Amino acid sequence: MSVQDITSHAPSKPQALDQDTKRTVFAAALGTVFEWYDFFVYGSLAVLFSTLFFPKGNETAALLAALATFGAGFVLRPFGAIVFGRLGDLVGRKKTFLVTMLVMGLATVAIGFLPTFETIGWAAPILLVSLRLLQGLAVGGEFGGAVTYVAEHADVKKRGLTTSWIQITATLGLFMSLIVIVLCRASMSAEDFASWGWRIPFIGSVVLLVLSLYIRLKLHESPVFQEMKAQGKGSKNPIADTFANGRNLRLVLVAIFGIVAGQAVIWYTGHFYSLYFMTTTLKMSHDQANFYLLTALALGTPFFLVFGWLSDRIGRKWIVVTGCALSAVLIMPLFQGLASYGNPALAEFRAKTSVVLTGNDCRQDQSFVGQLFRPKTTTDCQRVKALLTARAVPYTVNAGAEPLSIQIDDDAPRAFDDAQLLAALTEKGLPPANTPVQPNGPMVVAVLFALIFLATMVYGPLGALLVELFPVQIRYSGVSVALQFGNGWIGGFAPFVATAVVIATGNIFGGLWYTVAFAGLTAIIGAVLLPETRGRDLSD
Incomplete structure (x- = not known):
């Protein structure tokens, strides 16, 4: 039937x-x-x-x-x-x-x-x-x-x-x-x-x-x-x-x-x-x-x-x-x-900017699941990913054998601290944090x-x-179960x-x-x- x-x-x-x-x-x-x-x-x-x-x-x-x-x-x-x-x-x-x-x-x-x-x-x-x-x-x-x-x-x-x-x-x-x-x-x-x-x-x-x-x-x-x-x-x-x-x-x-x-x-x-x-x-x-x-x-x-x-x-x-x-x-x-x-300013920056993270602590299994149960970032890669995500900066991640390096557009990869990274991105057109x-x-x-x-x-x-x-006979149950599971x-x-x-x-x-x-x-x-x-x- x-x-x-x-x-x-x-x-x-x-x-x-x-x-x-x-x-x-x-x-x-x-x-x-x-x-x-x-x-x-x-x-x-x-x-x-x-x-x-x-x-x-x-x-x-x-x-x-x-x-x-x-x-x-x-x-x-x-x-x-x-x-x-x-x-x-x-x-x-x-x-x-x-x-x-x-x-x-x-x-x-x-x-x-x-x-x-x-x-x-x-x-x-x-x-x-x-x-x-x-x-x-x-x-x-x-x-x-x-x-x-x-x-x-x-x-x-x-x-x-x-x-x-x-x-x-x-x-x-x-x-x-x-x-x-x-x-x-x-x-x-x-x-x-x-x-x-x-x-x-x-x-x-x-x-x-x-x-x-x-x-x-x-x-x-x-x-x-x-x-x-x-x-x-x-x-x-x-x-x-x-x-x-x-x-x-x-x-x-x-x-x-x-x-x-x-x-x-x-x-x-x-x-x-x-x-x-x-x-x-x-x-x-x-x-x-x-x-x-x-x-x-x-x-x-x-x-x-x-x-x-x-x-x-x-x-x-x-x-x-x-x-x-x-x-x-x-x-x-x-x-x-x-x-x-x-x-619009952020959209323009995103369209012309790329960031690549490469390092031995950048495995995908150290992404959001680990961060959800970890109150503080514990690796350089997690720290940088959190910073970039918070500023809507697009990035890709590569696992590597070396400590974390960051490549912005065609620039040479290198290590950054947070202030240096933000300064470099701002030079590329990232709107400053407090800009309306x-x-x-x-x-x-x-x-x-x-x-x-x-x-x-x-x-x-x-x-x-x-x-x-x-x-x-089961209408209240059937409707409620379907609605709430979905x-x-x-x-x-x-x-x-x-x-x-x-x-x-x-x-x-x-x-x-x-x-x-x-x-x-x-x-x-x-x-x-x-x-x-x-x-x-x-x-x-």
Whole structure:
């Protein structure tokens, strides 16, 4: 039996949404926005956290550790999907919402009270990672439940548009986190923000927690879930029915690799890695990068709704597949454009300059993995690679029998200390460290808009597609597991993997092949195996 056979059902009779249902959908979406804010506010400050919660002495290692900690929030998301997915299918969508919201909110507020590395040493990053894991556990059960809940309230003819309001919540949560951070930075000195001001977005989220819990308490249970329970059709063990049943397991795998994997890497590359790229690689100020990304988000976010609406008209599958295929082709040139427009002086230097490192301590196995767990650089090659990476200087590495030598363009190879190396690169045209970056703002926004547009194309129809893919008895579990394995273990580590590959290779665009590969793979698998689900009866 094919996947198409499994999921082809006659659509139920359309029913218009009454005002009470509209309010319910709005409340579910608004609560999810707040929960995404809690999860993403760390990601928006990850570069700052590298200086606060990790030892000084190797900026590259600290940045990798901060990005890995951001990724740690994704590690438990699949387990959160399993735990809360089971609860959602057994006891209901509403009660599960309340638990995930409470766990997320308390973990976020606790981050705001954490002592830094300077105060309590290695206990600081350990506590930070622990709280990020709790956040991941909570969000693992939140998003799949929210989109399931909304879809089960929606008119069958408007299901794509209605669920796209849930798809939009992740971007709105990121938008809100950036707005709060920008306002905090603008209201105090840079020193005060780095010292204590960064805590405000976390501690202040207690207001969002109280409001979100109030909103969730007023929700009604999903009518589809109530009907299933009344008819005695519910699963006694949703997780076993999801993973042990061959038909359902196939649906999960098709969902992960034919939909979610591509969506995840495209979304996190466009929304988060682009922010790191602008600040750490292109050396834009945080204010510049945040402003450009906020502008692009404001322009691009409505297209989540556009593609959700379009999926109700022409189907969901080919919109998602086309978005993944376009992303696989366009991600690399878009980031190359971002580099050119974001820092023209640096782009000019990179185009005409080459650096070759040769030495007996320059083996590739001494690259980012070793640095991640080593607070200070321990070899000359690591030290120079960290310095060059921090300044976005391209380099290649050769293993040799002699101590480290550095060749710049056609000059003779020789040894440099840090000051000599920077002076030599500056003579070649490297912009000095404190020189303000002069981006081509409109073109930077245009590139960022294109990245976000691609994400909306894949993400807008995704909620309805996933909900329609799974039978009602395991829907909360199936949707949550597929979303969180794809987003948690494939998409969430995209910024870390991309940065790590850059450090290992010296190519600032090298890490983007991770996104290109998963986007392309998803397009192929989706085209071959993914069924069209538009109009499916959700009571089945």
